[in-house]
Amino acid sequence: MTTISAGPLNPGGPVLLVGAGKLGGALLDGWLEGGLDPRLAYVLDPGLSEPAAERLSALGVTLQPQAPELSNAAAIVVAVKPQMAASVLPAVASYAGPSSVVISVMAGQTLEVIGAALPQGGAIVRAMPNTPASVGRGITGCFAGPEVSATQKALVDRLLSAVGDVIWVDDEGLIDAVTGVSGSGPAYVFLLVEALAKAGIAAGLPADIAETLARRTVEGAGELLARSPEPPATLRRNVTSPNGTTAAALDVLMAENGLEPLMERAVAAATKRAKELARPG
Ligand SMILES: NC(=O)C1=CN([C@@H]2O[C@H](COP(=O)(O)OP(=O)(O)OC[C@H]3O[C@@H](n4cnc5c(N)ncnc54)[C@H](O)[C@@H]3O)[C@@H](O)[C@H]2O)C=CC1
Numbered sequence: 001m002t003t004i005s006a007g008p009l010n011p012g013g014p015v016l017l018v019g020a021g022k023l024g025g026a027l028l029d030g031w032l033e034g035g036l037d038p039r040l041a042y043v044l045d046p047g048l049s050e051p052a053a054e055r056l057s058a059l060g061v062t063l064q065p066q067a068p069e070l071s072n073a074a075a076i077v078v079a080v081k082p083q084m085a086a087s088v089l090p091a092v093a094s095y096a097g098p099s100s101v102v103i104s105v106m107a108g109q110t111l112e113v114i115g116a117a118l119p120q121g122g123a124i125v126r127a128m129p130n131t132p133a134s135v136g137r138g139i140t141g142c143f144a145g146p147e148v149s150a151t152q153k154a155l156v157d158r159l160l161s162a163v164g165d166v167i168w169v170d171d172e173g174l175i176d177a178v179t180g181v182s183g184s185g186p187a188y189v190f191l192l193v194e195a196l197a198k199a200g201i202a203a204g205l206p207a208d209i210a211e212t213l214a215r216r217t218v219e220g221a222g223e224l225l226a227r228s229p230e231p232p233a234t235l236r237r238n239v240t241s242p243n244g245t246t247a248a249a250l251d252v253l254m255a256e257n258g259l260e261p262l263m264e265r266a267v268a269a270a271t272k273r274a275k276e277l278a279r280p281g
């Protein structure tokens with residue numbers, strides 16, 4: 001795991017972002033906040049909203065570049081929906097040169113599929129960030145294809161470290177499991193907040209109070225987890241008085257058919273779906 005880079009982010013060449021939506025936009029903001037020279041930042045996204053385009057142009061980011069003005073990007077980050085891969089990747093190829101590394105954050109899309117769509121093949125990294133990247137607290141799992149050099153891997157690490165921590169795995173198949181745990185994971189946590197609030201309402205609390213209590217509880221627990229060296233099980237035990245209220249709730253959540261098998265099924269479903277996304281159609 002790496003920590004957020006201390007110095008300004010210097011990719012050593014232009015960086016092209018293809019798809020500046022929720023995830024791509026968070027990455028771009030992180031790079032610019034991390035000190036990336038906006039003159040090195042290029043965005044290709046025909047769906048960019050007018051306010052977003054105005055903001056990025058004002059910062060000095062080049063929008064919708066034509067291939068001749070950018071033909072050997074240091075890094076090309078592909079952050080479109082997986083279903084768009086086949087139509088977007090051939091265009092991506094025109095911005096790539098011999099030293100470019102292509103970073104795909106698309107769920108499921110394999111190196112084989114991506115490489116086949118890039119006429120020149122080349123250096124490809126599969127990366128799976130998550131939306132806490134938008135507040136610099138992301139976690140990204142990465143896998144480097146065989147043609148990725150040490151220099152390119154270091155560049156990818158720097159780009160993704162601008163929005164949080166980075167973990168490299170040495171088996172491409174694990175990226176689908178990373179997707180199931182941390183790529184999709186923030187949604188599970190937000191659902192927990194929603195469910196906790198609803199349970200509070202069912203227990204008699206006014207909705208606004210239940211929602212505030214649930215939200216602040218998850219925020220606070222996350223912060224405690226972030227700051228504490230203790231494992232989550234110890235932090236859980238610290239809340240649990242013998243024969244107290246938490247123990248009563250955990251008897252339900254930790255029952256044979258409780259949260260653990262439910263979470264295992266959820267992560268397995270996400271992992272399976274990632275594998276399905278690799279297949280076109
Ligand atoms: N949202 C999330 O939590 C995460 C998403 N991902 C991956 O990131 C990718 C993007 O997801 P989101 O940001 O959520 O989707 P999004 O819908 O917010 O963003 C996709 C962007 O691609 C743009 N786009 C569409 N066609 C294009 C084209 N031909 N050329 C360039 N740009 C084009 C759209 O205008 C849009 O801005 C997906 O492949 C997803 O699997 C990965 C990790 C987490």
Ligand SMILES: O=C(O)[C@@H]1CCC=N1
Nearest residue numbers: 107179182183184185
């Ligand atoms: O739901 C999805 O397919 C994407 C990948 C991980 C998070 N969002």
